[in-house]
Amino acid sequence: HPDPDVLVFDATATTEQGVLGAVDGELRYREADSPQWVTVTDEAALSHHLQQQGQPTIKALSETPLTRHLFTPSPLTR
Structure with a gap:
């Protein structure tokens, strides 16, 4: 991948x-210190992040402290 x-x-x-x-x-969406990710389902939620944190930048996931598995459900929760 x-x-x-x-x-x-x-x-x-x-x-x-x-x-x-x-x-x-x-x-x-996930913050580095968060125990889980949050699904962004509407424009209001995205607008909230823009208002609170400003314009985002585009980066490769590997350039952040997070990893791919932190955005997917655990097999234990299925």
Whole structure:
């Protein structure tokens, strides 16, 4: 699997660096210190991240502290 491109939001005073990626047709957002990812289902949720953290940059997932498996469900939760 090639290294996917993701949108990376800078850390702020109140949030860790956030990463937004597409997985199986869903947009998933996760902060570096978060125990789980969150599905972004509407424009309001995306607008919230833009307002809180500003414009994201495009980076390869490997350039972030997160890994591919952190954006997919555990086999134990199925």
